Structure formats: C-alpha cells, structure tokens
Amino acid sequence: MDSIMSKLRNLDAYPKINEDFYSRTLSGGVITLASSVVMLLLFFSELRLYLHAVTETKLVVDTSRGETLRINFDVTFPALPCSILSLDAMDISGEQHLDVKHDIIKKRLDTHGNVIEARQDGIGAPKIEKPLQRHGGRLEHNETYCGSCYGAEASDDDCCNSCEEVREAYRKKGWALSDPDLIDQCKREGFLQSIKDEDGEGCNIYGFLEVNKVAGNFHFAPGKSFQQSGVHVHDLQVFQKESFNVSHRINRLAFGEYFPGVVNPLDGVQWTQVAPSGTYQYFIKVVPTVYTEVSGHTIQSNQFSVTEHFKSGEVGRLQSLPGVFFFYDLSPIKVTFTEEHNSFLHFLTNVCAIVGGVFAVSGILDSFIYHGQRAIKKKMEIGKFS
Known part of the structure; x- marks a missing residue:
C-alpha cells in the first residue's frame, strides 16, 4: 500500500514547495491587497456587462412591400401666420394630400413666440348671420342656409356656407381666388381683415403624416394648393403680398417611432431667411431600421x-x-439592431482571464520588488564589511 502511494506521489505534476521555504513580506501583502481590489473591480465591471444587453448591428436588403411611412413633425414659423400656412404631401406613385388638416395642430404665436391660440386645423371657422343664399337672396327665418360656391359647385346640391368652403371648392376646380371681397362669405367673415390682423404673427404646426413607403415630398407653404394644368400651384394672390418669410425652426422631425440610440439630425435646426423670398429645401435619405x-x-x-x-x-x-420642402427617398438597405446578452460561458471565460492575468502580473511585480530589495540589502552588507 505504501509503495502504491509512493508511486502516485511520483506522478504528481504539481509539486508543492515546503512551507519552510515560504517567505512572507510586507510588500507582498500590499501587492496582494491591491491585486485583490483590482480583481474585484474588474469582476464587477464584467458582471455589469454580462447583465446588460449588447447591441448587434446588421445590414440587410429591405424587401418589405406595401407598408406606410409615418412622419412626425413639429415646425415653428416665426414670421408666417397660421391662417395662410398649409401643408401638402405627395409621392411618386401619384397620390396627393393637399392642404392636410387631419392630425394637425396649429398654434398662433405672437412676435415674442408666446402662444395666442392653439386649435386643430380646419376647426373654428366663424359663423355668419343672414348670409347670401345660393339663389341670390338673403337667409330668411326658418330657411336652411345654402351658400353659393360662385360657379365652383361640383353638383346642383353643393353648398358653400363659409369662406373656407368656397376656397376649397375653388381649389378642387383648380381655380385661384383673386379677390375675397367679391365672395359674400369671405367678406362677411372679414377674411382679409383677419389676415391683416395676424400680420407679424408666427405659427407652430405639429402632428404627423401617414404616407406610402415610396419616395415623395411634403412641404409647408403659404396659400391653398391646387392642380392647374397638371402643375402644383398655390393661391397666393388672395393674400395681396409680394413676399413671404419662410424662416423656420424644426423642433422635431422623425420618420417612425423612437428607438434607443436614434439621432434625428434635423431636431433643433433653425434657419433665418435673408432674401426677400425663396424656397428652402431638405433632401432626405431615409434608412429603414x-x-x-x-x-x-x-x-x-x-x-x-x-x-x-x-x-x-x-x-x-x-x-x-x-x-419649406422636404424631399425624401428610401434606401434599399435596412439596418437591424438586436439586443442580446453575452453567454454565461463567455462571462466565465472573461472572469478566469481577469483572475489569471492579475495574478500573473502581481506575481511578477512582487518577485521584482522582493529580489530588488534582497539585492540592495546584500550590497549594503558588503559595503559595511569592505
């Protein structure tokens, strides 16, 4: 039995140093304490990385079809009143959304940027009393009001009961409304006077658009838009102005939902117009994500x-x-971000590497200090006896 135990000891690939040869030093203790602190810090750092997800990025071809694109916007025009500001959207498929009012909120701003009034676009037209009827007479008691569209009626049953409805009827016909004072509804509502009263005001317009996922554009411009001989035009004569200041600040512009790490480069961008009039254009490349x-x-x-x-x-x-025009085009490449945790085996391997690395480096440092101290001590002893 003793011989077998002796043979097993001879097979030991990890021979042990006799404790009589151990030499414990103060520097070794300090290094041991410091290396333990370093190992703990690195361990907790690695643990934090393991518990938190990492993001993997890939590029793939975008094969999606028939989807829609949501455009969220918040734009302020400090020198363009809400009453003359309109929003249009169109794309290369031929679909058009002229004078968009749904899902849009406008805020009237004074010269200092303070909010005067906030309302959903298209709501709040003033009422008029005893207006002109379509047949030419004035509204009588118990008579249903049906105002004239001044030749822009699509059918005999159409009525235009406000200045806005007359302008809308003209827009659908592709006609420009040159003199609102000739329109009874506009005259009685004080359309031109309201525009003059708002002169010098600004407008904050925000909301969202739901458009086809194809190249297109949307723009903010004065006047009501319509198609005339296949050309997109705006009725600007009605405002009796020679120039329009389209200075603006983009508070927010995003294509789609927010996700962690997204950067929208136009957020907070401001531009001030110096020329009397002009068009400001943004050319945007949209990358599906x-x-x-x-x-x-x-x-x-x-x-x-x-x-x-x-x-x-x-x-x-x-x-x-x-x-202000925003022309957008879609990239054929899609970016995918995937959050995932590192595997436990990866975490364990890193911890072992940390412990082994710190232990090896601290051992080398301790050996260097120990042998250095011995060499200095030996030289000092030789110096005493010489």
Whole structure:
C-alpha cells in the first residue's frame, strides 16, 4: 500500500514547495491587497456587462412591400401666420394630400413666440348671420342656409356656407381666388381683415403624416394648393403680398417611432431667411431600421441623413413657390439592431482571464520588488564589511 502511494506521489505534476521555504513580506501583502481590489473591480465591471444587453448591428436588403411611412413633425414659423400656412404631401406613385388638416395642430404665436391660440386645423371657422343664399337672396327665418360656391359647385346640391368652403371648392376646380371681397362669405367673415390682423404673427404646426413607403415630398407653404394644368400651384394672390418669410425652426422631425440610440439630425435646426423670398429645401435619405429589444419586442422605424439647399425667388414674380420642402427617398438597405446578452460561458471565460492575468502580473511585480530589495540589502552588507 505504501509503495502504491509512493508511486502516485511520483506522478504528481504539481509539486508543492515546503512551507519552510515560504517567505512572507510586507510588500507582498500590499501587492496582494491591491491585486485583490483590482480583481474585484474588474469582476464587477464584467458582471455589469454580462447583465446588460449588447447591441448587434446588421445590414440587410429591405424587401418589405406595401407598408406606410409615418412622419412626425413639429415646425415653428416665426414670421408666417397660421391662417395662410398649409401643408401638402405627395409621392411618386401619384397620390396627393393637399392642404392636410387631419392630425394637425396649429398654434398662433405672437412676435415674442408666446402662444395666442392653439386649435386643430380646419376647426373654428366663424359663423355668419343672414348670409347670401345660393339663389341670390338673403337667409330668411326658418330657411336652411345654402351658400353659393360662385360657379365652383361640383353638383346642383353643393353648398358653400363659409369662406373656407368656397376656397376649397375653388381649389378642387383648380381655380385661384383673386379677390375675397367679391365672395359674400369671405367678406362677411372679414377674411382679409383677419389676415391683416395676424400680420407679424408666427405659427407652430405639429402632428404627423401617414404616407406610402415610396419616395415623395411634403412641404409647408403659404396659400391653398391646387392642380392647374397638371402643375402644383398655390393661391397666393388672395393674400395681396409680394413676399413671404419662410424662416423656420424644426423642433422635431422623425420618420417612425423612437428607438434607443436614434439621432434625428434635423431636431433643433433653425434657419433665418435673408432674401426677400425663396424656397428652402431638405433632401432626405431615409434608412429603414428594425430595433429588436432583448425581450423580443420589435420596433419598426427609420433613420435618415439630410442635405439642405435654398433657392431664392425674385420679389413680385415668385418664380419658385415660397415655402419649406422636404424631399425624401428610401434606401434599399435596412439596418437591424438586436439586443442580446453575452453567454454565461463567455462571462466565465472573461472572469478566469481577469483572475489569471492579475495574478500573473502581481506575481511578477512582487518577485521584482522582493529580489530588488534582497539585492540592495546584500550590497549594503558588503559595503559595511569592505
């Protein structure tokens, strides 16, 4: 039995140093304490990385079809009144949304940027008493009001009971409304006077658009838009102004939902118009993005890059439509972000590497200090006896 135990001891690949040869030093204790603190700090750092998800990024071809694109916006025009500001959207498929009013909120601003009034666009038209009927007479007692559309009726049953409805009927016909004072509804509502009263005001317009996921544009511009001989135009004569100041601040512009880490480059961008009139254009490249959280929840959104250009117009001629245009195009490449945890084996391997690395480095440092101290001590002893 003793011989077998002896043979097993001879097979030991890890021979042990006899405790009589151990030499414990003060420097070794300090290094041991310091290395233990370093190991603990690195361990907790690695533990934090293990508990928190990491994000993996991939690029894939976007094969999605038939989806829609949601555009969230919040833009302030300090020198353009809400009454003359309109929003249009159109895309290369031919779909158009002219003078968009749904899901849009406008805030009237004074010269100092304070809010005067906030209301949903298209709501709040003033009422008029004893207006002109379609047949030419005035509204009588117990008679149903049906105002004239001044030749813009689509059918015999159409009525235009407000200035806004007359303007809308003209827009659908592709006609420009040159003199609102000739329209009974506009005259009685004081349309021109209200525009003059709002002169010098600004407007904050915000909301969202739901458009086809194809290239297109949306723009903010003065006047009501309509199609005339296949050309997109705005009725600017009604405002009796030669120039429009389209200075603006983009408080927020996003294509889709928010996701962690998204950067919208136009948020907070401000531009001040120096020329009398002109068109400011943003050319946007939209990159479809999918963000998958560690829980499995997926966010379908977009990122974008942008370039800018200003096109000046001549006073009195308005060769280009004054306004702020956003032209967007879609990238064929989709970016996917996936949150995931590192594996436990990866965490364990890193912890072992930390312990081994710190132990090896501290051992080398301790050995260097120990042998250095012995060498210095030996030289000092030799110096005493020489």
